[in-house]
Amino acid sequence: MAIAAARLKNMHLPEGFQAGATRAGIKPSGKLDLALLFGEVPLRWAYVATTNRAAAPCVLRDRDLYEQGSLLRALVVNAGNANAATGERGPGDNLRMAASAAERLGVPVETVLTASTGVIGVPLPVERIAFALPDLELGSDLQRFAEAIMTTDTRPKLAEASLPGGARVVGVAKGSGMIHPNMATMFAFLLTDADIPERALRRRWPEVIARTFNQVTVDGDTSTNDMAVLLSSGLKEVPDADSFWDAVETVARSLARQIAADGEGATKLITVRVRGAASDEEARIAARAVAGSPLWKAAVYGNDPNWGRVLAALGYSGARFHPERARIALQGFLLYDGAPLEYDAAACSRAMRKSEVIVEVDLSLGEGRGEAWGCDLTEGYVKINAEYTT
Amino acid sequence: MAIAAARLKNMHLPEGFQAGATRAGIKPSGKLDLALLFGEVPLRWAYVATTNRAAAPCVLRDRDLYEQGSLLRALVVNAGNANAATGERGPGDNLRMAASAAERLGVPVETVLTASTGVIGVPLPVERIAFALPDLELGSDLQRFAEAIMTTDTRPKLAEASLPGGARVVGVAKGSGMIHPNMATMFAFLLTDADIPERALRRRWPEVIARTFNQVTVDGDTSTNDMAVLLSSGLKEVPDADSFWDAVETVARSLARQIAADGEGATKLITVRVRGAASDEEARIAARAVAGSPLWKAAVYGNDPNWGRVLAALGYSGARFHPERARIALQGFLLYDGAPLEYDAAACSRAMRKSEVIVEVDLSLGEGRGEAWGCDLTEGYVKINAEYTT
The missing domain is CATH 3.10.20.340 (ArgJ beta chain, C-terminal domain)
Structure with a gap:
């Protein structure tokens, strides 16, 4: 059985993952705003994104990759700018962001997922991202990653659950305004080393989301950039699929509650x-x-x-x-x-x-x-x- | 053609109508809270009400009357208490309110429409309504009626349009919170002396509402008590149906804009x-x-x-x-x-x-x-x- 999720700091990653973050100068505050996740092995994944018709270039490209069925090696995320409604330059800037991360990690660009969040309608300062990525250090914990993806969040959102045999599910999320069913200005990334076939991940992930992230509502607005991604390195055996999905739902539910509790201006x-x-x-x-x-x-x-x-x-x-x-x-x-x-x-x-x-x-x-x-x-x-x- | 609607005070009623209001002690503020409309002749009518599954007894009874096709002689409205979610006593209290108005006017109870608005889940103080009705004075203007149906409104909402030949459309509305498409905590009553067949009123009134009251949104909440009613005494000929519907839409649109502008806390x-x-x-x-x-x-x-x-x-x-x-x-x-x-x-x-x-x-x-x-x-x-x- 999965153990209860908790809000942990410095949460260490499941096997096969590295993560890090840096300041690229996208947030006016100068805080952490660029985050990178690296798969030491090719990662199986499952993906659900916003239904908004004005979906951002990152969502459109990610969806294409998902339909092509390629395995992933990396995920690069920026906060402070959504690269949404930025016209013709939007898709190019998004690809440039993926390419910069691919170069930093030495992996093919089509194995790099992108996610942007922040203000809509302002061109992405992609040069700053390209400049910052080479020095971004990777490590074994998610804390800085969790901070870097925040926008109006007042605290990072982390949760984890462990399975018998040592496999783990670790989750990180952001979001506090423009939050509504069908994905809002929300990111959720769940990472696991559990060895689950990708077909099963793809089939059951939307079902978990229906009971967790799609049951969070802050203001009725749904955004252009949201996504919830489940990534698996497959390095650890699991006793049975049910306990794995229990763990995934426990983590997703904890993150959903953390997002709601940190709704913009919320006291309860x-x-x-x-x-x-x-x-x-x-x-x-x-x-x-x-x-x-x-x-x-x-x-x-x-x-x-x-x-x-x-x-x-x-x-x-x-x-x-x-x-x-x-x-x-x-x-x-x-x-x-x-x-x-x-x-x-x-x-x-x-x-x-x-x-x-x-x-x-x-x-x-x-x-x-x-x-x-x-x-x-x-x-x-x-x-x-x-x-x-x- | 209809002349532009305006926010008028002391608006006089179309021919065949009388109206009045009094203080029944339902609003804690002691303000006007009980309003009565009387048809000197039987009134044709068209009715649209909330789609809320927890619709109040007044809406349920009004709908029955509408389906039965009876002509109306009166409309009695209280503010300060919605008589919604009041359990088994709700329908009886609502009928008592209709009966008290029928007695005051000497008309059959099944010709009296009811409308209640205000707090949900508190029994209607119907004795106060029955006590106040006998002394409620009727006259030829809508001003006090418009004030009496207000809840959190900051100002009464009135509009009118005139037709060639002298027929008029006069409208009164209330509403400022819980306002959303599909009727919210909103009342709109449009009164006319134009001679239009009831079948036409019934057919086209929902079309006008789709373009006017259902395009107002204050907070995304829709309520248990809303209704929009079009009442005609039929005492004046109209040159053509189109100019009549233009006048109705002009008045409905003006009221819709007044409701939105007076949204709870609104500055714009x-x-x-x-x-x-x-x-x-x-x-x-x-x-x-x-x-x-x-x-x-x-x-x-x-x-x-x-x-x-x-x-x-x-x-x-x-x-x-x-x-x-x-x-x-x-x-x-x-x-x-x-x-x-x-x-x-x-x-x-x-x-x-x-x-x-x-x-x-x-x-x-x-x-x-x-x-x-x-x-x-x-x-x-x-x-x-x-x-x-x-």
Whole structure:
């Protein structure tokens, strides 16, 4: 079985991987902004990216590589500039970034994945990337990599799980605004040395994402650059596929929660658990609607147990249910059971003054279960996004 | 032709209507909160209400009346309490409200429409409504009616248009939070004395709504109680149906813009015009995505011409287009034409310091056109909604 994921610092990489990061001068702050991952052996991979029609050149090129089925040797990531909506020069700049990383590592350019995140519509300063890459040092931990891919994140996001026999799954992610189902301004890279066939990786990775990263919502915006990638060096045997996928889901779920908790301006993680839906998919849809409702998010910020907003969000989610049979609990207080219940509003409000607010919903219709994560809506979100570029 | 709608005070009613309002003690503020509309003759009507599965008893009963095809004599509206998610007593309280109005006016209860708006999940203080109705005075203007239906609105919303021959269309609306396509916490009542067959009213009213009220978005939440109703006394002849529908659309569009401009915490109206889409419907979808993007709304608040967020919203809207052929203009500044253009960012930012910010998009794909309205996202929105009930 997988052990519980944890937020670790200086997390060491699975076998067959090296990573590093440097300052290329893309972020105006001068912080780490260029990250490189190297596979000592060819890496099997599985890839899911944004559905946005204005997808960035990195996403378009990565998708082509994925369709061609080539194994990977490297992943190069920059933060501070998304190289999206940059017109005709965008694809060329993106290829130049891949080529610079390929040269640094001595691998073919078609084995190098690219990922860019940051401001949209400003040409990528690719010369700075090309200049910085030769001196980028690789090592055995992910900490600097995790810091370099951050944009408005306030902390790096890392998680890991181990399998019997020593194989490991290690994950790193970024994202805090423009976060929504179908991938938002979010990167997630999961690395493993588990020996799993690439066909299995490709088939099951989207299923994990449906239950984890696609259940995170911060603001309803989905972006041009998001991707979630699972990379395997295949150097360690695993006892069985199930324990491997348990480990992958544990890590993905931990990263999803970390992303939601670090939503722009957030003071609280909102976890929504729905059961009794007609299907798991409808449960996830219902949970997402609640986690994403601006009115409910604002109420959570104000410690206001205004469960009517939860019911209203369930109502417009598209999930089937009958309000007269639904039940809603908040921080353990049952507030609605087909009709409003008497409860101690002051005590419930006090119970909301936690870093995590848990909403439990029973639609009393079927066996479907699902979870979603969001965060409260605060003045901080507005401030961050009103002042981003100018 | 219809004359332009205007925000008028003390707007007098079309022929065949009386209206009034009083204080029933439902709003904690003690303001006007109970409104009554009376038809001196039986009223033809057309009705569109929320798609929310947790629709309130007033919506469920109104829908039944609409399906039965009965003519109306009255509409009774309260603000301060939505009578939604109130369990088994909800429908009975709603019927009691209709019956009290019927008694006050001496008309059958099945000719009385009800509408409630306000907090969800708190039993309706229907005794106060029954107590207040007998003394509610009716008159010939809409001003007090418009004030009584307000919740977090900062101003009443009224509009009118006149037809050759003297027939008129007068509209009143409320709504500022929980506003989203498919009807949000929004009421719109359009009253006319134009002699139009009820079948025509029923057929074309949803088409007007698709271009007006369903193109307003404040926060992505849709509510349990919304409705838009068109009522006709039929006392005046109209020269032709087209000029009547022009007048209806002019009034509906004015009210839609007033609702968006008065969005909770808003300092600016955002108007998004899309052309060149594959169809009018796709143009409306694209416009709505931009008007509803929290990131773009926050940028507008900060006078930040961050057009990348417009492109990203177009990208996830679902409307078809090729980013390399799209064009985006903001307050008349062309910012993107398949690639970023050079522009004076400081001048464009200054141009955004207006009460209305206009985004124009050409998708360069087809002939589809559409418009949507929203408002900026401010700290005020968060404050209002974090402190609503407790």
